[in-house]
Structure formats: structure tokens, C-alpha cells
Amino acid sequence: MNMKNRTVDFPSLYGVEEARKTLENVIHTTPLQKSFRLSKQSGADIFLKREDMQPVRSYKIRGAYNKIYNLYKEDKTGNGIVCASAGNHAQGVAFACRKLKINGTIFMPVTTPKQKLEQVAMFGEKYVEIKLIGDTFDDSKNAAIQYSKSYGAEFIHPFDDVEIIEGQATLAMEILEQTEDPIDFVFVPLGGGGLAAGIITVFSVLSPKTKIIVVEPKGAASMKASLEAGVNTELLHIDKFVDGAAVQKVGDLTFEICKDHIHECLAVDEGKVCETLLEVYNKDAMVLEPAGALTIAALDLYKQQIAGKNIVCIVSGSNNDITRTEEIKERAMLYKGLKHYFIVKFPQRPGALKEFVLHVLGTSDDITFFEYTKRNSRETASAIVGIEVPSFSDFEGLLRRMKEAGYYESYLNDSPNMMNILI
Structure with missing residues (x-):
């Protein structure tokens, strides 16, 4: 890839500089903010490139x-x-x-x-x-x-285009101008690959020792699949929850640019993304969209490698819909092992539910979902029950008591397709 001169096929530093002139009075130069909380938590110096603060709230x-x-x-x-x-x-x-x-x-x-x-x-x-x-x-x-x-x-095209990539690459120029210290790792959210290709266009020339870590949602890890296959690969099915980064196939151009310059491609569970969304909102007063939280969510996966290093996480956007809050909370709790769904066998007699509450539930367990219809023609009938526990360690005791008392029929968290149908 020729980075020194502009070509028809690949982005160049010349094209990035021209893009900066075009965007001069259009976009904001967004802050590169040190996160003291994340730095302390990860044992590294974590800086957030706040593209959620653009006029359209994304890069x-x-x-x-x-x-x-x-x-x-x-x-x-x-x-x-x-x-x-x-x-x-x-x-x-x-x-x-x-x-x-x-x-x-x-x-x-x-x-x-x-x-x-x-x-x-x-x-x-x-x-x-x-x-x-x-x-x-x-x-x-x-x-x-x-x-x-x-x-x-x-x-x-949203990502597979030279001038699109050069526009996104202006973000990388800003990062290098905003810090005097060498950057060890840049964490980049990846959907189609346009932003990652732009970061590589700049960093491979101006900061070649910086390692580029790209982060995808686990349910739509098309770049990871492509890197493993050695060719750009289309996924047949994806989880669309991280809508800003959920694509079935990355760009052909972006794949060619990225494949030899990515240090590692991480796939983050959507539940971890949800946990991160709630955490940055509650602790940092940042309202992010799922794709915007990808790089922060990935820090825990890379904690050993980044200890003591200078890290930049690109916060790509904040276009979240408040109506998704309940789904975000649900996914986060399922991921952390705090919410569990069961099919429970209840005897068809008065007092069965009271016995379940007294002898199966822990003192701090909470029933959050209950669906049951009495059928007099049977000795037992099944109910779908959702139970929230204080910590993941409480789950084994709950499961043991349910089985010992004869209420257990099946555990739905291990069958997400069935759970989606029933709940």
C-alpha cells in the first residue's frame, strides 16, 4: 500500500490533509480526555477520543x-x-x-x-x-x-471508499497532535472497517510502533472471521444489537488495508457492551451508543497487555435511544450472571408458589418474571420464572434448592433461541 502519494486505489496522507482542509469549518476537533477511573481500573493511562461530541454525535x-x-x-x-x-x-x-x-x-x-x-x-x-x-x-x-x-x-458508501476513509483518518491526525507521549495501543471500533483503515493510513506512517487493536461485537465479528479465513468473508447471520457496528461483511478495500496492519482483532460480547454502557453512564455521566462503548468494553479483555502503557480508545458515537434502556439492562444482567430464567414445575394445588418462595428462593433473590396458567387436568404445570440474584455466586445455591425441592424442569439461559420465543 502506497501511503506517500495519493493513488486511485488506496487512501494517502495527502488525501487526509486535503480532507482536513475540507472539514476545517464543519467538524469539531474533539477532546482527547484522560479517564482517571479507567486508568486506575486497568493499570494503564487511558485516553478517550470523544467523537460522541461531534455535531452529529459520531465520527x-x-x-x-x-x-x-x-x-x-x-x-x-x-x-x-x-x-x-x-x-x-x-x-x-x-x-x-x-x-x-x-x-x-x-x-x-x-x-x-x-x-x-x-x-x-x-x-x-x-x-x-x-x-x-x-x-x-x-x-x-x-x-x-x-x-x-x-x-x-x-x-x-459508509466505509469502503477512499475519500470516506481519508475523512475518517483526520481523527488519527488529531490524536497525534493532541498528545506528546508515544501511544502504545489504539483501540478502534470496527463495523465495515472505514475508521480502522483511516487510523492505519495515518499511524502506519507517522506512528508505526503503535499497535492497532480493532474491536467488534461478538455477534457480528466479520473482520475476525475474514482474518481467520484469509479472505473477506460474509457472515450468514449476525446479532444486530450493536447496530453501529453490525455488518455481515467488511469492505473489500478496508479489508485489504487492515489485514496486514491490525495487531489483534477482539470480539466483545454484547452483554459486556451493555454492562459498559451502564457503567460509563452511572460513573462518568457519558451517554454512549453500543458501538461507542466497544473499545472501553474491550479493555478488560486486554488488561495484562496494556498494563503501564499509553492507550487511546476511540469513543465513536452517542446516538442511543432511551427506549432501549430496558433491553440494555437485561443483556447486562444476563451477561453478569445476575438474572436467570427457568421452566419450573408447580404442583396444581394451593400454596405451591408460597412453598417455592420460602424454600427455594434465597433471602435476597427476586422474582422478576412469572408466567403460569393453572390446568386442573394435570398434577403439575409448568411456569416460566425469571429470578434476579444478588451475585453470580448465589446461582448455584438457587439451582440446587430448586432441584432438591422437585421444581426444576429446565434452564433457559443456556437456550437463548427458546428464551426469545417464550419471554
Whole structure:
């Protein structure tokens, strides 16, 4: 990869510098803040690059505006532009459309959180039209590409594009200017790979000793799968919870740039991401979206390697929907082993539930879910019961007492598909 001169195929430092000029009066130079809590917790110096403080509350504005402005200068936006996005790229595109007075059509998954839809409409005003297509980003992307072919609108890829990558890379330039000390590790959230490719474009030349750690959600670890296979690989099924980073396949260009420069690719459990979201909100007063918490969530997985080092975690966005709070809490508690779901056998007689409460539950255990229908034609009937325990160590005692008293039928936490159907 030629980093010294701009080429058609790969991003370059020249292109990054040009992108900085384009973005000069458009974006914020976001803070690089030391987190004393995370530093103490991990035994390292942890700095957070706060891209959640951009005008559209994510770094995506960098690449989107850079790409669209260059098309605008070349007089290629007469038929409008079109893009696909799970939310943050769409907001950057909408912002650019309004500022440059360009018509844009934005395809988004039907599952996109309402908050992100409202933000896109707000930033784009009369210049954008939103079309909800499919369940995943990839469904929306295919629809957007077809629209581009049919109407001649320029397709603005969210990550697999040289000028998009160069826009995202301006973030890396800022990081290097904001610290005098050498950076040992940069933790980068990864969905399609545009941000990681931008970080590599800059750091491989200006700070080659810095190790690049990319972080994906466990349920959509497409880069990890691709690195293990040696070729860019599409996942058949993904968990869409971390919507800002849940893609079935990373970009072909971004894979080529990343594959030889990533020090390690980490896959973080969605439950750990939820635990981190709640923690940074309660302890640091930071409201992040799931993708924005990926790098912080990964620190525990890498605690031994980063001890005593200078670490930068890119906090990529804060476009979270408050209506998701209950789901976030639920996933966090399941991950920490504090909430457990069972199918319980209850005798069909009065007082059975009272006996269960007195003889099976611990003094601090709490029933949080209960679904039961009495059937007089049977001696026992099954109920679905959710129980919250004070700590994970209390689970074994609960399970033992349930079995000894004859109430136990099955444990649903080990069968997530069944649990999703029943609860």
C-alpha cells in the first residue's frame, strides 16, 4: 500500500490533509480526555477520543462530508446522492446534504432505533428522504445500490471508499497532535472497517510502533472471521444489537488495508457492551451508543497487555435511544450472571408458589418474571420464572434448592433461541 502519494486505489496522507482542509469549518476537533477511573481500573493511562461530541454525535460526519463535498466540487451531485446506513453515516450524509443543498435519499434498516431516524430527518430537513428497507444494513445497502443504478444518484458508501476513509483518518491526525507521549495501543471500533483503515493510513506512517487493536461485537465479528479465513468473508447471520457496528461483511478495500496492519482483532460480547454502557453512564455521566462503548468494553479483555502503557480508545458515537434502556439492562444482567430464567414445575394445588418462595428462593433473590396458567387436568404445570440474584455466586445455591425441592424442569439461559420465543 502506497501511503506517500495519493493513488486511485488506496487512501494517502495527502488525501487526509486535503480532507482536513475540507472539514476545517464543519467538524469539531474533539477532546482527547484522560479517564482517571479507567486508568486506575486497568493499570494503564487511558485516553478517550470523544467523537460522541461531534455535531452529529459520531465520527461518521468526517468521511461523509469529505466524500460528498468532493463530488459537489466535481459537479457530480446533479442527480442527488444516495446512501445506506444503520444510523450514524446517515446523519453525516444528511448534515452534508443540508449544508451543500444537495438532495439525498437515505436507505436504513427497518430495525433502526427511532432516535436515529429522527436525527437524520432533523439534520437533513427538506433535502433528504428516508426509506426503510430490510432488517440489516446489508439489506439497505443492496437497495441503495439498485436505486443509484436506476436514478443516477451518486452512491455514498459508509466505509469502503477512499475519500470516506481519508475523512475518517483526520481523527488519527488529531490524536497525534493532541498528545506528546508515544501511544502504545489504539483501540478502534470496527463495523465495515472505514475508521480502522483511516487510523492505519495515518499511524502506519507517522506512528508505526503503535499497535492497532480493532474491536467488534461478538455477534457480528466479520473482520475476525475474514482474518481467520484469509479472505473477506460474509457472515450468514449476525446479532444486530450493536447496530453501529453490525455488518455481515467488511469492505473489500478496508479489508485489504487492515489485514496486514491490525495487531489483534477482539470480539466483545454484547452483554459486556451493555454492562459498559451502564457503567460509563452511572460513573462518568457519558451517554454512549453500543458501538461507542466497544473499545472501553474491550479493555478488560486486554488488561495484562496494556498494563503501564499509553492507550487511546476511540469513543465513536452517542446516538442511543432511551427506549432501549430496558433491553440494555437485561443483556447486562444476563451477561453478569445476575438474572436467570427457568421452566419450573408447580404442583396444581394451593400454596405451591408460597412453598417455592420460602424454600427455594434465597433471602435476597427476586422474582422478576412469572408466567403460569393453572390446568386442573394435570398434577403439575409448568411456569416460566425469571429470578434476579444478588451475585453470580448465589446461582448455584438457587439451582440446587430448586432441584432438591422437585421444581426444576429446565434452564433457559443456556437456550437463548427458546428464551426469545417464550419471554
